[in-house]
Amino acid sequence: MRKPTAIIDTSVLLCLFRLNILDKLNLLFSEIRVPRKVESEFLFRTDPTEASARFKFITSFYESHRRWFIQCNEYDSATVEIYVKIEKLDPGESEVFAQNQYLDNTHTLLIDEKKARKVAFKKQATVHGFLFILASLDIKYGICDYQKGITILQKEGLGHFPETLVKSVYQYVKDN
Amino acid sequence: MENILFLSYNKDSDMGQHSALRLQTIAGLYGFSVVLPLRRPNSSAINQETKTRIDSADMVAIFALEGVSKGVNEEIVYASQKNKPVIVLFQKGMPQSGFPKNDNIRAVEVDFNSIDKASYEVAEFLKGQFSARTKKGKETAGSGSALILLGLGLLAAWALTKDK
Numbered sequence: 001m002r003k004p005t006a007i008i009d010t011s012v013l014l015c016l017f018r019l020n021i022l023d024k025l026n027l028l029f030s031e032i033r034v035p036r037k038v039e040s041e042f043l044f045r046t047d048p049t050e051a052s053a054r055f056k057f058i059t060s061f062y063e064s065h066r067r068w069f070i071q072c073n074e075y076d077s078a079t080v081e082i083y084v085k086i087e088k089l090d091p092g093e094s095e096v097f098a099q100n101q102y103l104d105n106t107h108t109l110l111i112d113e114k115k116a117r118k119v120a121f122k123k124q125a126t127v128h129g130f131l132f133i134l135a136s137l138d139i140k141y142g143i144c145d146y147q148k149g150i151t152i153l154q155k156e157g158l159g160h161f162p163e164t165l166v167k168s169v170y171q172y173v174k175d176n
Numbered sequence: 177m178e179n180i181l182f183l184s185y186n187k188d189s190d191m192g193q194h195s196a197l198r199l200q201t202i203a204g205l206y207g208f209s210v211v212l213p214l215r216r217p218n219s220s221a222i223n224q225e226t227k228t229r230i231d232s233a234d235m236v237a238i239f240a241l242e243g244v245s246k247g248v249n250e251e252i253v254y255a256s257q258k259n260k261p262v263i264v265l266f267q268k269g270m271p272q273s274g275f276p277k278n279d280n281i282r283a284v285e286v287d288f289n290s291i292d293k294a295s296y297e298v299a300e301f302l303k304g305q306f307s308a309r310t311k312k313g314k315e316t317a318g319s320g321s322a323l324i325l326l327g328l329g330l331l332a333a334w335a336l337t338k339d340k
Contacts (some may be wrong), residue, residue: 059198
């Protein structure tokens, strides 16, 4: 079966970057699109050392994984505005939705934020979060440790993952 | 309010597209915004979304190294009608034709072995367009120049290493 294609939001991108497993995403998806706003949210930091590290990482990542990890400019500005103003999503999330809409809603959305996920469900879009990705890479490929990854991120203050959610996502991936 | 640069390139130009995407990434690092045209696979004509992106921009730069394609010319004409300052960057020795000439459009010839003359022309043109009347005008001209000069550097790096 052909692997799905996806559009990634900033928080998922950041978590995968922190755990150094972004390159494993193509085990689950044949193509990952990075919206313009997501890229700039990922890059724009007040700490210059962190900003440089992220810049160095993302530019070389585009080069070395250009077959499946691509910058995406296909969106409609009016649609982005609608998601920002009506759905009250942030610009990065709004561009994820607008890109998917422009691409005939064919992509899986990789989003963690609760409000944005609700919008995705309302629109019947396929949506997965960071926990789903981490659990899949652990259970199906054995290339990372689900619990250890979450602990690392929580220590760094990245992402809030309630215990029940952590357990239920793991169980869901295991059962499917 | 952030300054926005609309950056375009000929549809089939790898060098133009690659450099534009890289500049967009670098701009994000500093909180600047670079928007690119929306390219549709089977059409070279300007579309409504590209017009909207030009409308949102403070200035327009075109990587037209090998000349100006029909689609890019439409973008230049549209931007000019909207009174946006437009800078068209040509590779030295290439024909500077196929687009209108007026006060808010400047063709700049780029010699990749020495980009200082082109850099100076870009900065002077933007200073004149936004003038020194206001602090905001100075800032817009300054950030626009910085972005376009970065773009010039990327193009030069590409040109100087492409055969290696």
